[in-house]
Amino acid sequence: MGTLRAWCLGLLAVGIWCLSVYGTGPSPLPSDAPASEFSAARANATLARLLGPERPHPVGSPEATVFRERLKAELTRLGVPFEEQTGQSCYGHGRWRACATVTNIHAVALSGEGPEVLLMAHTDSNPRGPGAADDGSGVAIILETIRALKARAIKPVHPVAALFTDGEEKCLCGAVSYAANAASVARTGAVVNVEARGSQGASLLFQTSPGDAKLIDLYAGGAPYPATSSLYPEIYRALPNDTDLTPFLAAGVPGVNFAFLGEMRNYHSPTDRRANLSLRSLQHQGDNVLSMAGALATADFSTLKDSNAIYLDIFHRWLPRLPQAWAVPLALAAFLMIALAGYFSRRDRRTPHPVLASMAPLLLLLLCVVAGFVLYAPLAFAGAPTLHAANPVLQAALVATGVGGAWPSNPLWLRLALALGVWAAALWTVRWAGPIACWLWFAGLAVVSALWLPGLSPYFLFPSLVAAPLLLLTLRGGRGIALFIAALAGLVVWVGFTAGAEDIEGLRAHLLFTLPAGFALLSLLPLLAGRRLGGSAFASAVLALIFAVAAGLTVA
Numbered sequence: 001m002g003t004l005r006a007w008c009l010g011l012l013a014v015g016i017w018c019l020s021v022y023g024t025g026p027s028p029l030p031s032d033a034p035a036s037e038f039s040a041a042r043a044n045a046t047l048a049r050l051l052g053p054e055r056p057h058p059v060g061s062p063e064a065t066v067f068r069e070r071l072k073a074e075l076t077r078l079g080v081p082f083e084e085q086t087g088q089s090c091y092g093h094g095r096w097r098a099c100a101t102v103t104n105i106h107a108v109a110l111s112g113e114g115p116e117v118l119l120m121a122h123t124d125s126n127p128r129g130p131g132a133a134d135d136g137s138g139v140a141i142i143l144e145t146i147r148a149l150k151a152r153a154i155k156p157v158h159p160v161a162a163l164f165t166d167g168e169e170k171c172l173c174g175a176v177s178y179a180a181n182a183a184s185v186a187r188t189g190a191v192v193n194v195e196a197r198g199s200q201g202a203s204l205l206f207q208t209s210p211g212d213a214k215l216i217d218l219y220a221g222g223a224p225y226p227a228t229s230s231l232y233p234e235i236y237r238a239l240p241n242d243t244d245l246t247p248f249l250a251a252g253v254p255g256v257n258f259a260f261l262g263e264m265r266n267y268h269s270p271t272d273r274r275a276n277l278s279l280r281s282l283q284h285q286g287d288n289v290l291s292m293a294g295a296l297a298t299a300d301f302s303t304l305k306d307s308n309a310i311y312l313d314i315f316h317r318w319l320p321r322l323p324q325a326w327a328v329p330l331a332l333a334a335f336l337m338i339a340l341a342g343y344f345s346r347r348d349r350r351t352p353h354p355v356l357a358s359m360a361p362l363l364l365l366l367l368c369v370v371a372g373f374v375l376y377a378p379l380a381f382a383g384a385p386t387l388h389a390a391n392p393v394l395q396a397a398l399v400a401t402g403v404g405g406a407w408p409s410n411p412l413w414l415r416l417a418l419a420l421g422v423w424a425a426a427l428w429t430v431r432w433a434g435p436i437a438c439w440l441w442f443a444g445l446a447v448v449s450a451l452w453l454p455g456l457s458p459y460f461l462f463p464s465l466v467a468a469p470l471l472l473l474t475l476r477g478g479r480g481i482a483l484f485i486a487a488l489a490g491l492v493v494w495v496g497f498t499a500g501a502e503d504i505e506g507l508r509a510h511l512l513f514t515l516p517a518g519f520a521l522l523s524l525l526p527l528l529a530g531r532r533l534g535g536s537a538f539a540s541a542v543l544a545l546i547f548a549v550a551a552g553l554t555v556a
């Protein structure tokens, strides 16, 4: 009975994973879609004209000039006046400092009053590739957005303009030179930057300016498939990466940054070609840019620097959000409510041992991490890493964690291996687990993250806010239903994270799979607490190893 229940819950988690990956998202609109809509087919045709024979066009190259000539022809075709601005600028420090002579193109698409909504993409490519996604797609998306906005024949409050920058790949020099001009900054009300770090996947709102609550409201209100989380800006801040938005944020201009990251192997590579570019990603990114441009065009710019929000999207459909200032009090309240529920139902017989029960969640997470290292080993062994660190310890860490390591030619094998591995860990841990202890861990981590990494807090806080009142309300009966609903909340949030994280490093960075999957399973443990499922755990572990070897035998 316990075994059947466990495997049904496992299937539920798989179902939620499928919903997260395949459930929602736009279908690419054809070229005869209504003129007021963004059409991926039209944007793709524009991109074909912009790229011509698909040659690299880095800053300063003759190909870069040709690309700009094609762009100017597209603007003329749209009836949009533009201005070329040539200048010299530098960016960076020490040996990362670089300079370039750049030519930006500034175009006013729709007239209005006050500062502009500035849509931004870069015209140059990395020297290694033709830059179909990075950032030809951004340029084509802005052109298709301008076309759709003009077709809507709505008079915006603010002007809508485009800035096509130069020299982004080398030194952000186009954006730096534009943002260094006080008059240019003064005429900019808000920026929408359009980028790509791969050629597929969801278009993520991955960066916002500080005080983003109002920007997130505008995005949630307009975007048909919101894909974002308050964790992304937090992670992005910690990375050494920059985009054209950086100099604008430094100048205090509010802004948002969109990118898709899937199939990162095409990033800055000769394979960043139109043939590899996903039309779904193009449509998603276009829908995001068009809805954000439309919302900003009528927004009150004085409200765009607001307080911070915490948020995460559910199935790219809903975007629950709260003021960041509420995170700590709400997390503390949830912790207290769960603790009270535990106190008043302390005779819950399913908790075998309070100390073991309080440690079981930690054991589960630890086992999930270990499973990742063990199951990635065949792939790490079979494929030579593409990154090389001078320090042997660092190199070993790079290989074992999968960063810069081999790509499985079919991600399914590794996906199954890791899924069964973390599942085995959960089945084995479950005998020591207790419902209250599991949810106290969730609420406790909500408190800790709210204090020190607020962007991460909704991942713990939102499920805790579902669990806490339900546990208090079911002291006298109905605990099973309460735990099931709470588990659903935990699964939706954390399985969604697990599925989305695969876009970042394609499962090579297995920690991005095993840890979030561990938290997803932590919300399931209360439903199986106290059961002995060692047999199922062993079978899962064996299957996981078999799939891991299969993944290792099929290195790309």
Ligand SMILES: [Zn+2]
Pocket (backbone or CB within 6 Å): 122, 134, 135, 168, 195, 196
């Ligand atoms: Zn780029």
